[in-house]
Amino acid sequence: MNMATAIAQPVERENYLNKEYGVWSWLLTTDHKRIALLYLGSITFFFFIGGFFALLIRLELLTPAGDLVQADTYNKLFSMHGIVMVFFFLVPSIPAVLGNFLVPMMIGAKDLAFPRINLLSWYLYIIGGGMMVHCMLTGGVDTGWTFYAPFSTNFSNTKVVEAGLAVFVAGFSSILTGLNFVVTIHRMRAPGMTWSRLPLFIWAHYATSIIQLLGTPVLAITLTLVVAERALHLGIFDPKLGGDPVLFQHLFWFYSHPAVYIMILPAMGVVTEIIACFSRKRIFGYSFVAFSSIAIAVFGFLVWAHHMFVAGTSVYAALVFSSLSYAVAVPSAIKVFNWTATLYKGSIHYDAPMLYAFGFLGLFTIGGLTGLFLAALGIDVHVTDTYFVVAHFHYIMVGGAVMGYLGGMHFWWPKISGRLYPEGWARLAALIVFIGFNLTFFPQFLLGYMGMPRRYYDYSHMPEFQVLNVLSTAGATVLGVGYLLPMVYFLWSMRYGKPAPYNPWNAAGLEWQTTSPPTTFNFDEEPVVTWEAYNYEELDAPQKEVPVAK
Amino acid sequence: MARNVDALYIFLLIVTGMMTLLIFICLAYFAARFRYRPGVPAEQIEGSTPLEITWSTIPFLIFMVIFAWGAVVYFKERTPPTDSTEVYVVAKQWMWKLEHAEGQREINELHVPVGRDVKLIMTSQDVIHSFYIPAFRIKQDVLPGRYTVEWFRATKPGVYHLFCAEYCGTQHSGMVGSIIVQEPAQYEAWMNGGSGGPLSATGEKIFAELGCVTCHRTDAQGRGPNLQGVFGKPVQLEDGRTVTADENYLRECILDPGAKRVKGFQPIMPTFQGLVSEEQVNALVAYIKSISTSKPGDAGKASASAAQSRSGKEIQVQ
Numbered sequence: 001m002n003m004a005t006a007i008a009q010p011v012e013r014e015n016y017l018n019k020e021y022g023v024w025s026w027l028l029t030t031d032h033k034r035i036a037l038l039y040l041g042s043i044t045f046f047f048f049i050g051g052f053f054a055l056l057i058r059l060e061l062l063t064p065a066g067d068l069v070q071a072d073t074y075n076k077l078f079s080m081h082g083i084v085m086v087f088f089f090l091v092p093s094i095p096a097v098l099g100n101f102l103v104p105m106m107i108g109a110k111d112l113a114f115p116r117i118n119l120l121s122w123y124l125y126i127i128g129g130g131m132m133v134h135c136m137l138t139g140g141v142d143t144g145w146t147f148y149a150p151f152s153t154n155f156s157n158t159k160v161v162e163a164g165l166a167v168f169v170a171g172f173s174s175i176l177t178g179l180n181f182v183v184t185i186h187r188m189r190a191p192g193m194t195w196s197r198l199p200l201f202i203w204a205h206y207a208t209s210i211i212q213l214l215g216t217p218v219l220a221i222t223l224t225l226v227v228a229e230r231a232l233h234l235g236i237f238d239p240k241l242g243g244d245p246v247l248f249q250h251l252f253w254f255y256s257h258p259a260v261y262i263m264i265l266p267a268m269g270v271v272t273e274i275i276a277c278f279s280r281k282r283i284f285g286y287s288f289v290a291f292s293s294i295a296i297a298v299f300g301f302l303v304w305a306h307h308m309f310v311a312g313t314s315v316y317a318a319l320v321f322s323s324l325s326y327a328v329a330v331p332s333a334i335k336v337f338n339w340t341a342t343l344y345k346g347s348i349h350y351d352a353p354m355l356y357a358f359g360f361l362g363l364f365t366i367g368g369l370t371g372l373f374l375a376a377l378g379i380d381v382h383v384t385d386t387y388f389v390v391a392h393f394h395y396i397m398v399g400g401a402v403m404g405y406l407g408g409m410h411f412w413w414p415k416i417s418g419r420l421y422p423e424g425w426a427r428l429a430a431l432i433v434f435i436g437f438n439l440t441f442f443p444q445f446l447l448g449y450m451g452m453p454r455r456y457y458d459y460s461h462m463p464e465f466q467v468l469n470v471l472s473t474a475g476a477t478v479l480g481v482g483y484l485l486p487m488v489y490f491l492w493s494m495r496y497g498k499p500a501p502y503n504p505w506n507a508a509g510l511e512w513q514t515t516s517p518p519t520t521f522n523f524d525e526e527p528v529v530t531w532e533a534y535n536y537e538e539l540d541a542p543q544k545e546v547p548v549a550k
Numbered sequence: 551m552a553r554n555v556d557a558l559y560i561f562l563l564i565v566t567g568m569m570t571l572l573i574f575i576c577l578a579y580f581a582a583r584f585r586y587r588p589g590v591p592a593e594q595i596e597g598s599t600p601l602e603i604t605w606s607t608i609p610f611l612i613f614m615v616i617f618a619w620g621a622v623v624y625f626k627e628r629t630p631p632t633d634s635t636e637v638y639v640v641a642k643q644w645m646w647k648l649e650h651a652e653g654q655r656e657i658n659e660l661h662v663p664v665g666r667d668v669k670l671i672m673t674s675q676d677v678i679h680s681f682y683i684p685a686f687r688i689k690q691d692v693l694p695g696r697y698t699v700e701w702f703r704a705t706k707p708g709v710y711h712l713f714c715a716e717y718c719g720t721q722h723s724g725m726v727g728s729i730i731v732q733e734p735a736q737y738e739a740w741m742n743g744g745s746g747g748p749l750s751a752t753g754e755k756i757f758a759e760l761g762c763v764t765c766h767r768t769d770a771q772g773r774g775p776n777l778q779g780v781f782g783k784p785v786q787l788e789d790g791r792t793v794t795a796d797e798n799y800l801r802e803c804i805l806d807p808g809a810k811r812v813k814g815f816q817p818i819m820p821t822f823q824g825l826v827s828e829e830q831v832n833a834l835v836a837y838i839k840s841i842s843t844s845k846p847g848d849a850g851k852a853s854a855s856a857a858q859s860r861s862g863k864e865i866q867v868q
Contacts, residue, residue, distance in 0.1 A: 322624075337605045343581065343584060345584060358581070372565075375617070376619070377620040384715075451713065456722065457723045540591055
């Protein structure tokens with residue numbers, strides 16, 4: 001973008017990265033930005049582990065017969081792919097990295113409300129992650145990420161207890177992050193930063209935090225019950241002892257459906273910031289976008305049983321949950337329409353973050369609209385537990401959440417690292433990810449409607465499914481390259497990238513008004529906010545001093 | 551059934567296709583038309599409440615049409631016709647055991663005649679499975695400890711995939727089979743190819759062997775309720791509730807007799823949990839159903855006989 005007018009600051013200026021050196025300055029830090037980087041390193045580690053499992057899964061499915069790994073190994077691969085990607089990558093991804101880094105800066109605060117609790121949350125994540133790695137190295141788990149009873153409680157011979165406890169511990173890290181954000185957003189906004197002036201990224205994180213606070217304890221209870229049932233045979237889920245296996249599904253989805261919104265809402269927040277910046281416009285319908293986040297968080301708690309239309313629940317329950325699922329689709333639709341309308345009469349730039357945002361829009365739209373198929377009771381009966389569902393939730397969680405995450409990483413990388421990433425490579429990577437993603441997951445919609453069940457290791461009874469599976473595997477290879485590229489050039493740029501100015505995108509938002517990288521307490525003076533979010537008109541006005549808080 | 555689902559599916563493809571197209575065309579047009587040009591600043595627009603209301607209401611109304619249509623299809627899928635042929639299904643890691651009301655047993659294969667409604671009464675011996683026939687667009691989880699039901703009517707002879715759709719352990723992907731749909735004549739020939747007698751007869755034998763018959767007598771003197779004509783009727787319970795005596799209730803009474811005890815009877819029946827196999831429970835249920843209807847699985851006459859038993863001898867349990 002040619003509008004970057006601010007001057008690059010001298011490299012030696014003190015900032016949060018060069019203030020202290022040494023392992024302990026990182027491991028004992030209470031700086032939200034350093035903790036964000038600790039999270040960045042750890043979730044990247046888990047992302048590539050989960051991705052490696054995904055690649056093995058796709059390789060196995062290249063041929064109909066089960067020939068690459070054993071059946072049990074395959075079952076462990078998809079289970080651990082799901083557990084790692086959901087609990088150790090997607091749930092923490094944007095909130096714990098970008099949220100941690102940006103929430104205080106965007107509202108003009110020095111840090112989060114509870115810096116030590118923030119560090120504790122990272123340690124809990126690491127302990128949970130360590131337990132998960134130990135579980136994987138000593139045999140793994142084969143229940144699927146869903147831990148369905150009574151398979152998990154009475155039948156599986158794998159390390160269910162250890163995996164359950166690992167997720168249990170990591171869950172508390174998520175609760176503490178949510179708690180910290182809620183308190184910070186309520187109590188630590190800079191003078192003049194009213195609720196209606198908050199960036200929509202903050203609104204999205206506020207809604208996410210509410211879900212983390214209210215939903216995650218239910219997951220903890222559910223996993224505790226699984227562990228207790230497995231160890232003590234209490235008869236909670238075991239019908240032989242008077243229990244009910246469907247109860248497990250109610251408890252599990254009461255968290256795990258809202259958890260989808262933990263993953264997608266922050267990505268929506270990221271995309272909102274990017275679209276505003278690269279079309280140089282205020283967001284169309286600010287308050288509708290803000291309140292649709294809250295509406296998603298609230299309605300998201302009322303639709304869990306739409307995962308259970310064939311599970312043995314009553315017809316009437318199914319009717320209620322189907323109609324509520326359509327209700328939760330409305331706020332998502334509102335967001336998509338408002339983003340589209342924001343482009344209208346904009347002045348649109350096509351830098352890498354915007355390419356990711358466009359990718360997000362396309363993939364999230366497809367993911368959302370295929371959700372309408374699954375919420376339609378008559379169709380859900382056919383396509384649930386098939387590759388149709390697999391494709392649908394990957395469009396939301398990978399096409400949506402991961403595109404948003406990558407878009408955000410590119411957008412804020414100059415602020416985080418103080419360096420510019422190579423723009424050409426970044427655009428290429430965005431294109432590769434988009435193509436690879438569609439090639440991987442679009443064929444799975446077709447497979448699903450043809451009837452291929454998910455979690456099948458061997459499909460030699462139905463060789464007609466092979467062509468689409470080969471396409472999907474080919475796509476996964478492309479996608480893998482697309483995900484490796486950013487990691488390589490981000491690392492490269494940390495050493496060789498051009499130093500970043502304060503505000504390389506000439507973007508609105510307090511985080512762009514301090515140095516890149518920022519100092520430990522973010523701002524030299526507490527900013528006073530007198531403008532609305534997305535004041536691009538002022539920013540782009542010729543010969544006018546941009547309000548700088550510094 | 552498949553046709554109903556596909557019709558809705560095609561409707562949805564058209565509707566969502568149009569929505570996608572609308573959004574993508576707007577995105578592409580705006581992206582091209584409003585790309586950055588030096589000296590042409592963006593025009594700031596605050597928003598528009600009428601527009602917001604429009605694009606919330608119209609999708610919502612479309613969603614409600616989809617919901618209603620989906621619900622209608624689902625209701626049909628979940629309500630088996632009363633005169634269906636019945637097949638009992640027992641799922642276990644990793645096979646399907648099927649038993650026709652007429653007594654034929656099959657494993658991982660189900661023979662059915664073309665054009666007849668078939669009702670599957672299903673339970674699992676271990677974990678949750680799911681009985682999925684993609685060609686018929688039906689799927690239902692099969693749970694341990696209770697019955698679930700699904701039904702279909704095959705319209706074309708042929709061999710169709712049967713899959714387990716709920717992950718159930720190591721050989722989940724091996725838990726597959728075939729639905730073999732035959733012309734009625736062929737099917738009759740297959741049917742006559744040997745069987746141990748109807749399932750209800752097996753049930754009657756077990757009923758006698760286990761001594762059920764000593765309490766559940768057909769006169770008013772038994773220590774347990776008379777079971778003739780009980781199936782499908784409301785039963786008043788000791789705790790004041792009223793339940794319908796469906797397959798699940800009969801099953802529960804055999805395995806957990808204390809849970810829903812009939813009013814006026816002592817809690818003296820022992821549990822048969824662990825003493826009878828799933829197949830034996832099925833046979834007992836089939837037998838109890840057979841003494842409530844004139845012929846098992848033949849509800850055309852069944853409703854008549856049910857009416858008869860209502861007017862004739864009032865069942866003891868009431």
